[in-house]
Structures are given as structure tokens and as C-alpha cells.
Amino acid sequence: MSAARLRAGITLRRAAFTLEVAFAVEPGEVLAIVGPNGAGKSTVLSALSGLVEPDHGSIELGDHRWFDAERAVSVATHRRGVGLLAQQPLLFPYLSALDNVAFGPRAGGVRKAAARARAHAWLEEVGAAELAARRPGGLSGGQAQRVALARALAADPDLLLLDEPLAALDVDAAPDMRGLLHRVLRGQRRPTVLVTHDVLDAVVLADRVLVLSEGGAVEQGVTREVLARPRTAFTARIAGLNLVGGTGGDSAVLAGDVAISGRVVEPIERDRPAAAVFAPSAVAVHRQPPHGSPRNAVRVRLTGLEPRGEDVVRLRAATRTFEAVLAADVTPAAAAELSLAVDDEVWFVVKATEVAIHPASDG
Numbered sequence: 001m002s003a004a005r006l007r008a009g010i011t012l013r014r015a016a017f018t019l020e021v022a023f024a025v026e027p028g029e030v031l032a033i034v035g036p037n038g039a040g041k042s043t044v045l046s047a048l049s050g051l052v053e054p055d056h057g058s059i060e061l062g063d064h065r066w067f068d069a070e071r072a073v074s075v076a077t078h079r080r081g082v083g084l085l086a087q088q089p090l091l092f093p094y095l096s097a098l099d100n101v102a103f104g105p106r107a108g109g110v111r112k113a114a115a116r117a118r119a120h121a122w123l124e125e126v127g128a129a130e131l132a133a134r135r136p137g138g139l140s141g142g143q144a145q146r147v148a149l150a151r152a153l154a155a156d157p158d159l160l161l162l163d164e165p166l167a168a169l170d171v172d173a174a175p176d177m178r179g180l181l182h183r184v185l186r187g188q189r190r191p192t193v194l195v196t197h198d199v200l201d202a203v204v205l206a207d208r209v210l211v212l213s214e215g216g217a218v219e220q221g222v223t224r225e226v227l228a229r230p231r232t233a234f235t236a237r238i239a240g241l242n243l244v245g246g247t248g249g250d251s252a253v254l255a256g257d258v259a260i261s262g263r264v265v266e267p268i269e270r271d272r273p274a275a276a277v278f279a280p281s282a283v284a285v286h287r288q289p290p291h292g293s294p295r296n297a298v299r300v301r302l303t304g305l306e307p308r309g310e311d312v313v314r315l316r317a318a319t320r321t322f323e324a325v326l327a328a329d330v331t332p333a334a335a336a337e338l339s340l341a342v343d344d345e346v347w348f349v350v351k352a353t354e355v356a357i358h359p360a361s362d363g
């Protein structure tokens with residue numbers, strides 16, 4: 001496996017749309033590109049894989065110049081060594097899972113027995129060894145996506161592209177696949193670019209995040225820093241969920257002097273990065289710390305109160321002993337009863353059953 005840095009700085013104009021982005025992804029690093037529909041996420045991936053040509057700029061992987069508008073360089077897609085895992089697994093229907101995975105190595109000139117051995121190893125790696133003989137028609141969505149991941153990696157690509165890899169999976173299969181991707185991505189040395197709508201994917205899988213809006217990067221940085229301190233209203237909105245980053249404890253995330261307990265959705269490791277995620281609507285607001293209750297309680301200072309429709313007031317708050325920006329949705333009546341105002345010190349309280357605990361990327 002090569003370990004080269006991806007560098008891209010491109011401009012691409014369409015009738016009513018201009019994409020203009022610059023980013024780099026280090027070997028072993030995962031960059032998530034998030035943003036609303038039409039922001040240009042797919043266009044970035046198409047440019048990286050060579051399916052569209054930017055009007056200006058360049059794309060390089062290590063010493064290899066894949067694209068350079070000024071020097072009229074454009075390396076063909078199949079020569080770029082790009083592995084893609086898309087929303088749909090796109091397996092060959094008449095080949096077994098094993099032969100699907102062996103396809104890349106075979107196409108790369110590896111002999112049949114060696115290609116099949118490599119395919120077996122990758123199926124093993126993604127927990128799908130027992131599916132080797134099955135055709136794609138006999139696989140569940142989650143199983144097929146595991147096989148598709150094995151196929152992408154068996155070809156030993158220099159750059160891995162993940163295009164909404166969990167979007168088509170049902171709610172039961174997505175956490176398993178997310179956990180698998182977390183494990184597999186941590187062990188590799190190539191750069192990876194992940195496009196996703198789901199901020200949780202960015203938290204669990206990406207070291208850095210680039211927020212794309214109308215063709216431009218509105219924020220770029222270490223995932224947890226961008227989400228914990230969103231500099232644009234857009235990022236705060238996509239963050240949507242409360243996120244407390246810290247390290248893994250006993251069914252809990254340890255952040256500063258607080259332990260947030262919850263349901264462990266994907267296995268976490270002690271002292272490794274982990275994140276607790278919960279909805280603003282799951283937060284109750286108290287003036288006094290709750291006593292003798294198994295709930296999570298975090299002391300915060302209110303930084304904002306915004307009405308959201310008739311039934312909800314969104315409270316924003318800064319934590320005191322660790323870095324996070326939290327939100328709580330309360331009824332206007334509750335906000336009035338507690339006579340809440342900016343700068344008030346209150347307790348945000350959330351039941352462990354409402355908190356999902358995930359491993360987080362190292363970034």
C-alpha cells in the first residue's frame with residue numbers, strides 16, 4: 001500500500017454553480033466532506049476520480065499529478081488507483097462474493113489463486129468470510145456493503161473514496177457498518193475522502209471535516225473542533241445533535257470531570273476517543289443539580305435562547321469543565337417557568353437511555 005498525500009485545489013464552473021475548493025488529506029487520514037444537497041460534494045468526488053475535469057487547478061497524489069488544468073494533464077480514471085465505496089454496493093450480480101472481491105486484484109494482473117487468497121483475507125477482515133460463495137442477490141444490504149468494502153480495499157487503491165456509504169442501509173445495519181469502517185479506516189495508510197449527510201459519520205470516521213456550501217468550503221478543521229465550536233450557523237444546524245467528545249469509560253464518555261453514560265452503539269475502548277451523542281429534545285433543564293438520580297447532569301451557562309416555531313425554544317449553552325456547545329429544546333412554558341435568560345447557570349440533564357455512545361476518530 002502506498003502512503004501518499006492527496007492535494008487538490010480546483011475550480012469547476014457550471015451554469016449556475018461554481019465549485020472552488022482546496023484541501024489536502026494526509027496518508028492514513030480521513031477527510032469528511034459534509035454539506036446540504038447541491039453543495040458540490042459529489043462533484044468533488046467526481047473530480048478526484050477523474051469523471052469530471054475542473055476548469056482550473058490541480059490534483060496530486062504524492063508525486064503523481066493526476067490533473068493539472070494549466071498543463072493539460074488529466075490521468076484517466078482507471079489509472080488513478082482510486083477505490084470507491086458508494087451508497088449502493090454495485091456488486092457484479094453473477095459473480096460470487098469472493099469473485100467480486102477478487103475482481104480488482106485479477107484486473108491488476110494478480111494470478112487467480114493469489115487473487116482469491118487476497119479476497120478471502122479481505123472478506124475475513126470485514127466479517128463476511130462465510131458469505132464467500134453467495135451471489136449478491138442472496139445478501140442483505142448490510143452484507144452486500146461489507147463485500148463492497150472488501151472489494152474496494154482488495155484492489156489496494158492509493159486513494160479511497162466513500163460516497164454516502166451508510167445512506168442506503170437500514171437503521172439496524174448502519175451502526176455495524178459504521179463500526180466496521182471505523183476499525184478498517186484506522187488501520188490503513190492511504191488517504192480517504194468521505195462524503196456524508198450524517199454528522200455522526202464524520203464524528204466516528206473522520207479526522208477532519210470540510211463543510212461545503214454552494215460550492216465553497218465554509219469551514220475546515222479537526223472534526224470535533226469544528227462541530228464543538230461551529231463558526232457558521234450552517235455548521236451548527238448540521239451538527240443538530242449534541243456531541244460530547246472525550247475518552248471511553250464504562251458505558252460512558254469521560255469529558256473533563258463529567259462522565260456521560262449511555263447506550264454503547266458501537267464498541268468503544270477504554271481511554272480511546274469516544275463521543276456521546278444525544279438530541280436537544282432529550283435534554284431537561286434544571287436550576288438545581290438533580291439528586292440521587294441515574295441521569296447525566298452537566299452544568300452549563302446559557303449562551304442563547306431562540307424560538308423555533310410555536311412549541312419549542314432552543315437553548316444554547318457552553319459547558320464549564322470541558323469543551324462543548326450543547327443545545328436543549330424546551331417548551332416556551334418551561335422556559336418561562338424557569339425564567340431562563342442568557343448567562344444563567346443551569347443543569348442540562350439527560351437520561352442514559354437517550355444517549356448513544358460511539359467510538360470517535362482520533363482527530
Ligand SMILES: Nc1ncnc2c1ncn2[C@@H]1O[C@H](COP(=O)(O)OP(=O)(O)OP(=O)(O)O)[C@@H](O)[C@H]1O
Binds near residue numbers: 041042
Ligand atoms: N452533470 C451535471 N450537469 C450540470 N450540473 C450538475 C451536474 N451534476 C450536478 N450538477 C449541479 O452541480 C451542483 C453540485 O451538485 P453535486 O451533486 O455535486 O452536489 P452534492 O453536494 O453532491 O448534492 P447531493 O447531496 O444532493 O448529492 C448542483 O447545483 C447540481 O445541480
